Amino acid sequence: MYYLELIQRFWTYNQNAQVGSTAVAMYLYLLKTAYSNGHYDFTISDVAISRDLGLSRNTVITTKGRLRKLRLIDFKTKNGLPCRYRMIINYPIDNSGQLELLKINMEESINDKTSLDIKMAEDIGTEANVSSCLNGNSSKENAIVPSKDILPLKMKMIIPEIEEYLEYAKTLDGYDSTLEFKIRKKYSEWLEKGWCNNAKRPITNWKSSLKSALPFLLDSNLGKTLYEGTIPKIRRPQYPSDKNK
Template identity: 35%
Template sequence: MRYEKFAKNFWNTYDYQTLGITSVAMYLYLIWQMEKLQTENFSLSDSQISKDLGIRRNTVKICRDKLRASGLLDYEIPKGGSVYYDFKSNKSLINNEAKEELKSEKKVPPKSKNVSSEINFTKPKSIKRSSIHQLSQSQISDLQSQIPTFAEFLAFAKTVEFYQDHLENLLKEKYDAWMENCWKNNLGKPITNWKLSLKNAIPFLKNNPVETVSLNQVPKIERPAN
């Protein structure tokens, strides 16, 4: 049950395309280990992960840092021992469970009188656009009032701990991609806090493993139905 809970939360919440296939495979491998050991805290050596997934130990470290930066897990490295993984600190899972508890505690509101026959409601037409260039001028103005210029975007990036000068071109590509997608991420979700989104994205731009791993090597990897 632990595997199903953590896997479903991962697919429904995280931008797995940004994480990369190697980090995704490692996360699913770790929650499979968690299910097998029946605990959300356990120790596992880098050499064991490297052997099971067929990746280098340095790649294991890079992926582990990505997963922690995304709030998927936490870990400690004791002196002379295996890495101690902690999944109880999964931020999105904690937030989602809290939301579900809050929903269950809310009282069902009393039924309102049916006044639809007395009032003529006109349903507004929805506007679906795939690119910011297809929006009207007024819509573009409204959108631009909520997002920074690239100069502001870059200036903030330079204050982030992992920023390096060679990332500027990659940041320009990231900024342009968000603009082309009407200021939404790769999953089509609106970017409501661009500074936090940018801060989380920079480690992925800085550390991008070139190795890949076949998902066939990881047991029980299935994306649950929504």
């Protein structure tokens, strides 16, 4: 097992993905456990991890799920038995990790907001029903039930892979191969901003956003082309009167 090489690979990966301090601690702990066992597959209980890292059991369960979504580990659980882990050693270390983490964060954020809004809606309904009972009217017909309109709609923010993004860019009018670097840079900028544009608004239709951004990339590329190179020296034409001087 190439223990030191895998540690270095993970730090390189984390520079792009920024998985979080808890996930970092748990991944390195699992890697150290694999090294001690001399194999990428091993078993260890959530209770043991919780004790050694000082984390709650729920945090351990959530974090290992997060690491699996990032494709850093895999595991299998069975009631009454320690969890069986497998360290994945051939995961990509480019910005795909950043993309996966962004998707996970968005999913967790949506789920947290949905749970909070459902709880608020339930509280509103409960308070209204209690008020109805206190007023002497507790019939089912007059009981207030939270409307489904109160619950949030999940906003679908589709984030393409870089390959799909570039392939679509090539189909747009005005696309030129010299723009590929700037198009890639725009993709990275949107990722770093949480898949939002310069106005900090979520990008819900990335194809439309890219199509709108392309003319500005063309303009900047044109300006660069116009001002590249040296300016030729222009000689003043000679007139017959100049020769007599």
